[in-house]
Amino acid sequence: MQHSTSSALVVSGWHRMSYSFNDNTLISQHLESLIRKLHAFVGTAVTQDRYIVFGAGSTQVLSAAAYALSLANSSSSHSPTRVVASVPYYVLYKQQVEYFNSEKFKYEGDAHTWRNRSESDASTNVIEFVTSPNNPDGLLNKAVLHGPNAKTIYDRAYYWPHFTPIPAPADEDLMVFTLSKLTGHAGSRFGWAVVKDETVFNKMVLHMQVNSIGVSKDTQLRAFKLLKAILEEGTQIFDFAYQTMKSKWERLATTLSLSNRFSLQKINPQYCFFYNKVRESSPAYAWVKCEKEEDKGCYAVLKAATIIGRKGNVFGSEDNYVRLSLVRSQDDLDILIQRLQKLVLEEDGAISM
Amino acid sequence: MQHSTSSALVVSGWHRMSYSFNDNTLISQHLESLIRKLHAFVGTAVTQDRYIVFGAGSTQVLSAAAYALSLANSSSSHSPTRVVASVPYYVLYKQQVEYFNSEKFKYEGDAHTWRNRSESDASTNVIEFVTSPNNPDGLLNKAVLHGPNAKTIYDRAYYWPHFTPIPAPADEDLMVFTLSKLTGHAGSRFGWAVVKDETVFNKMVLHMQVNSIGVSKDTQLRAFKLLKAILEEGTQIFDFAYQTMKSKWERLATTLSLSNRFSLQKINPQYCFFYNKVRESSPAYAWVKCEKEEDKGCYAVLKAATIIGRKGNVFGSEDNYVRLSLVRSQDDLDILIQRLQKLVLEEDGAISM
Known part of the structure; x- marks a missing residue:
């Protein structure tokens, strides 16, 4: 705009x-x-x-x-x-x-x-x-x-x-x-x-x-x-888009870093010739894994928390994986983060009991 | 426009x-x-x-x-x-x-x-x-x-x-x-x-x-x-397009009506509910037939007169047919009519010799 x-x-x-x-x-x-x-x-x-x-x-x-x-x-x-x-x-x-x-x-x-x-x-x-x-x-x-x-x-x-x-x-x-x-x-x-x-x-x-x-x-x-x-505009739109994607990814990673139940894919930092420096990735999707045996229907676990992802088996993978999209609006991301935080907090609560 | x-x-x-x-x-x-x-x-x-x-x-x-x-x-x-x-x-x-x-x-x-x-x-x-x-x-x-x-x-x-x-x-x-x-x-x-x-x-x-x-x-x-x-605009664009197509078809039909060598498809007049009257067709293409045995390579006959049509066999038909497009510009049509007139005149000339 x-x-x-x-x-x-x-x-x-x-x-x-x-x-x-x-x-x-x-x-x-x-x-x-x-x-x-x-x-x-x-x-x-x-x-x-x-x-x-x-x-x-x-x-x-x-x-x-x-x-x-x-x-x-x-x-x-x-x-x-x-x-x-x-x-x-x-x-x-x-x-x-x-x-x-x-x-x-x-x-x-x-x-x-x-x-x-x-x-x-x-x-x-x-x-x-x-x-x-x-x-x-x-x-x-x-x-x-x-x-x-x-x-x-x-x-x-x-x-x-x-x-x-x-x-x-x-x-x-x-x-x-x-x-x-x-x-x-x-x-x-x-x-x-x-x-x-x-x-x-x-x-x-x-x-x-x-x-x-x-x-x-x-x-x-x-x-x-x-x-x-x-x-x-030179690098301007890429700078804007990179900052946007990076911030989404960091918020998600921070949220799930507190969890033992859910994990995220690891992407190693790499040298980027466009930015002339080593940088982290800022992917379009989170490939979420439900770590626990009882959560192997990962899609259903997230759906119960009103988070609709895409099932692992759609990607030829197991159903302890779910893909969450980060190429959505900021509003959608805010809601996603809130709901994930709630899930992770409940998880901690259960452990402390 | x-x-x-x-x-x-x-x-x-x-x-x-x-x-x-x-x-x-x-x-x-x-x-x-x-x-x-x-x-x-x-x-x-x-x-x-x-x-x-x-x-x-x-x-x-x-x-x-x-x-x-x-x-x-x-x-x-x-x-x-x-x-x-x-x-x-x-x-x-x-x-x-x-x-x-x-x-x-x-x-x-x-x-x-x-x-x-x-x-x-x-x-x-x-x-x-x-x-x-x-x-x-x-x-x-x-x-x-x-x-x-x-x-x-x-x-x-x-x-x-x-x-x-x-x-x-x-x-x-x-x-x-x-x-x-x-x-x-x-x-x-x-x-x-x-x-x-x-x-x-x-x-x-x-x-x-x-x-x-x-x-x-x-x-x-x-x-x-x-x-x-x-x-x-109501009927305006159809009126314009109909007049355009009709005039193209009439010019072509008039030109080939003098020929014994080339004929055109016959389309019977029909009642048109849009115009509330019986009217002639004004087709998008002329389906030209080379009538003479020696002209059964009709595409080549027309090509020799620098008219590039589409061969009959492209349409599953015999090669004594060629399709000529009328959904071209007026300039293209003018050139087509000129070249066809020349072909038809030569035909007459040959007969009168």
Whole structure:
């Protein structure tokens, strides 16, 4: 709101009516070049000699990537490509692969269970989704599977200085980003991939064509205005967002530090090139563990205290885990902290009896 | 451009940031109710007691419909659902079904070839795409397949008074519309379906969720402004668009009426309830036939005259057909008419020699 003039958008009724831009692509070159500038400024990704493809949020980009990296056809000579992710994982990968129900790929669960098998089973193509920082636990995950048949899709949605130290510009073969977790404009549905290989890029462009004939031009215009406003302000919006996330995390960590019943994920401090110093993490989510055997239905324990999280098993994990979101309003966080404090106080009370 | 004030859009930087609207849906209720009003005003569709789902252009809505109408799972007990359309058909239906490569459905070509087989083969589910008015030939197609296992997706993209007489409000189980062919704002990627069955509607909503977490809120806002401007002006924009399309069609028909080499599709006049009179059609595309045996590569014949159409076989038809688009600028149409006139004159010249 502090940058209302630079971030506001005015669109004439007849503006940008056609499918494509003047260069006949579905992608605004102005927006693409702004994205490259932003990655260079923040140091989040190498974009030189890389292709960029847009989608309706990272959601659409992720499925485009899965289709693009699957084998051309899974005829009888090939098994469907295995799609895996390390537990705990963002559930959308699984949902999408199962929903599309394509002969090209099958969701096969935890990447770790395939670690030793992948080399012996060299004929099967594997796609590993790597979320880094991870949703739900904020860790800077790396790929578990390697080898000639292992391909990775790095979901870099949270790889911005307000959520994590930035140890180096990411330089994986296929990286996915989203406006939603950069500026908070989830409703605009704008995501993009940075892609090394031209064939993979072309397949992703085809995916966008067949799925939705590209991304709304209104959305591209909005994203352009927002990213331009960010770049004009230098580090300001990141400073603001980092302070906000850090303060939320510290309040939560302080509250739960008094508890024997609940624990939080540990994220080690790391050098951040954007801030030129070692810094703590400030993750988007708390990955809360109920430590006691009798609390293994952790979701129900928190729900009884009117805290609605997301169950561990949604992330392929055990139900003694619950994810709590910190990308909510300050009001929501205040209420969360109050209710957690009450839970922790009750816990102390029980011990002192 | 004549309604620049009512159709312009201003968006604050922080406006509509979140995934959902205040009622926790991904769909603007204001926009939905405006769509119902528009259908009632123009008489294009029955929307009372119907559900409405939004997508990124009709493109995304069409694939959502195909997934929603396919059987829940195509286990060994079920064959994949057959997807068909009458030749000539809009190629996207085929492209999508083949691209997604789902175990749920298979593209099986021309609906007519399944007409007599469908009853005897009662265990197989069939989805028929019916484009009405049809792309490429502008005819008000009806479903070819009937029976308990036959479901239809009516693509009503061109069912507006500028492209066709409106004999009655459409009232099929599942009808798909798009802003692109209503106002021309293809770049905004906004389409919707009007759906009778709640289960089918819910499946389509799920599709949008898994695919892209709904439609860009920027796009929904833009569509709202545009549809509101249309309704405020009464019949004005339709009058303008009808006159424009009619004049294009008449110029083309006049030009080709002198030819023995090229012919155009015949569309019979029909009573239009919107205009309260019998009127000619004013289709979006010319479905040109090269009449002579030696011209059966019709695309090449026109290309030699620097007219780039779309080949008949793209629409499942023979290559003595070519589709020419009339939803282009006046400048493009002027050039097209000039070049066609030249072709027709040469034809006469050859005859007189």
